[in-house]
Amino acid sequence: MKIISFQRGMPFHEILTDLQKKVMTKTERLPWRCYDDWSCLCIKENIYEQHCEHFRRYEAMVEENVTVSVHAQTENEDEIPWGVRYVGAERLWRKGRGEGVKVAVIDTGISRNHFDLKGRIKGGVNFVRGKQNGHGTHVAGIIVAEMNQRGIVGVSPEAHLYDVRAFDHEGKSSLSTILQALQWSIANQMDVINMSFGMPQYSEALARAVEKANEHGIVLVASAGNSGGEVEYPARYKGVMGVSAIDQSGKLASFSARGKGANMKAPGVEILSTWPGNQFKKLNGTSMAAPHVSGLMALEIGRKRNKKK
Template structure:
């Protein structure tokens, strides 16, 4: 399409009459769109090329039919992991609205623009400087649909920041027990546990068992040592998650075997990072929140049907 603008001092009706006589044929009845009050024509490319000399005889200004964009902020990027687990298809039946998801981790950046409206509460069991692990996990689950940044698996779920780990990613068994107790008392629907330990703990087994009895969905990363899964992934009532890459292949670092119930994306995972930033990380820590987000979507769908 060409945009042809004639000089305003030239009688447009006369130009149009002349063009109709010389251009219109039985096979080409609508070669242009006419704007009388602007002295302009939008002419089909083929017609303009055939009669270019005629159009230019009127000393017209000829322009390309360029693309014009709205001044929108953009669109949320949907990371490959969110696409892989089929979240976009599931959003047609709900986006996890109001489902309470606790992230027991290193703390969440509460001022991140993709998370701040989703964070509804939590508890700080550890003080001091944070690292970005918890923020990254949180974004995979609930990063908001706001036409900025990324979008998480369940972007309308309610996020609860249960900080139990210090800036080095370390915690204690007693602090984890407190975190689980708080999550149970505050009636969480889903608990994400992207952490692990090699040895069995009777106390933690009882804590996750109680949470499971209360109907809470517990999701845990299997571990990054490449061998057998760690605890709490191996406890009964916990969904242990290993990591896969974009081809669906189990990542070389991922734990496997007993205790692994599911596999989810855990390689080159883009998510939220402190300072309103985004970062790619690898790990079963990234795989578990994909499953936590899917469970939030499932719970949301069931509630809508009830």
């Protein structure tokens, strides 16, 4: 459609009569819509192109039929962080979003009132008291941030998250507390346990806890470590998915541990996720890589369950 405005003061009706004689044919019925009061008409694009020389005689202004929008604010959409896109979560969502899969996050605690998390947190336990830091909240968002037209979305946005706090505000814990956290997760029948932490030395007790979780069919995911050297424990244990960090180009991050025990790689550089105070923040680390894999495992478990229904 073309919109044509004739010069003010020109005899609009005489112009129309002249154009009708030259433009209108038997096959070109009602080729235009007229607005007499302001000397304008709208004409079909093909008719204008066929007879444009007649319109040009009148030195008229010709405009395109542009799109016009109301000044309403459109509803926000969830941002899909690059890591979630990278692991192919959007494609996998067609077969389920991890609905009902139980994921324990053994960490520094989670901001349970964050608008992108509160609907996904279904329980948990505190083995440590006092002030939290944002590490656990960040890890949680990567796994389960909700599809709620706000903030971001996680890898498995319909999974059920369990906040298992075992670390203090400085990100420190003890082996005995970690054992408690694993025992609780086993007893409460978690499907996936995310462990974005590590220590350099082998522990027989921790190895046995890992073995027991495996016997119960729990998927264990752990960060490889940020030393740039050898993979730490528990990622290094058999039966644990040890995850190294990569950047947006798919290259192993310089800080990421590597080698034996690092059997998976996932995004861990400039990862946007939830942060206390209904905020969002970008962090680097294998701690960010591991929850991408935990989310993928939740999606896989959910798909298998859906097939059995």
